[in-house]
């Protein structure tokens with residue numbers, strides 16, 4: 001009896017020691033700490049609420065096993081101490097810069113906690129819900145806040161003075177410098193968030209080649225996008241999306257790279273929560289505050305083993321937004337995507353639809369892809385459809401895959417392995433695509 005008892009103590013002590021050793025081997029014991037983040041309410045709106053950040057390497061550092069949040073071009077993980085320092089520095093350096101007016105320690109902490117909280121949620125969606133072994137094996141992704149540098153495939157950060165970027169977000173691929181030199185080495189995949197910048201809507205509209213508020217087009221938009229955002233904002237978004245004035249280097253810097261109009265509405269609702277009021281006639285977007293934009297960027301990373309995020313195409317962006325909407329799991333958003341799809345469906349003549357929406361070029365087509373993919377959930381069921389669409393990435397490339405041939409073929413090929421009953425399901429998919437003019 002006594003022996004058994006002491007054996008048990010010994011065994012427990014050994015187990016405890018082993019546990020400590022394992023933790024020591026990992027270098028840290030994960031902790032959880034509550035931080036304010038932006039969350040969706042049941043009614044579809046947003047609020048700022050306290051949530052636990054789980055799996056932190058330390059209570060005061062914005063780093064987990066999967067992500068590391070850093071400030072601008074810095075390499076060190078953002079900590080509470082560093083945030084206090086940044087807030088103090090900006091008070092003196094940028095005291096006359098309106099861009100910095102509300103960038104205090106509270107705001108920076110909210111941004112850091114928010115990107116980490118939602119990036120983890122997106123990561124969990126792919127590893128737990130989709131059981132993706134590929135996402136489980138991802139390297140630790142660096143998330144940059146407040147970075148204005150353009151991306152350079154030879155340098156990672158383009159020169160500070162070259163076209164600073166605002167109001168958008170993007171994912172970059174791993175790469176290495178053209179000429180390695182001290183301080184400039186290879187980099188892994190990263191997600192970048194730009195700071196917000198308030199730009200007068202009039203200035204944006206003035207740079208457009210033609211009047212974007214053309215009455216006929218506006219009517220078509222109202223039918224296709226049953227949204228509640230202000231008409232002025234909606235038209236500005238369209239205007240920004242429409243523009244291909246790359247040489248101006250201005251308009252292309254104001255919205256996030258690609259993505260769909262449907263998810264952008266959420267962005268503007270977050271804006272109201274974070275800023276309390278929307279300044280009329282000004283366009284701005286703090287992308288790090290918007291859960292759906294964080295999901296969208298992480299989805300690009302999760303798809304990037306086949307679909308490189310170096311180019312915005314309707315298929316690439318529509319796929320990323322399909323997963324962004326799936327992670328968000330909001331009935332209200334789902335309803336909007338369906339309403340949009342139905343409006344497009346009602347239109348009947350797809351050729352006419354694409355011509356009418358040519359003004360928005362790839363953007364309207366990204367929405368079309370999102371609606372198309374979302375509808376597959378009704379045909380095959382939510383989980384089988386999501387698995388099928390994730391599998392389709394293996395047959396897609398960013399550069400060469402269009403909707404009509406590339407996406408259709410990829411879905412049917414993915415079905416061969418991902419569908420429960422490939423023969424039956426391929427027929428269902430065929431029928432569904434045909435009904436939608438494909």
Ligand SMILES: [Zn+2]
Nearest residue numbers: 257258259320
């Ligand atoms: Zn994108």
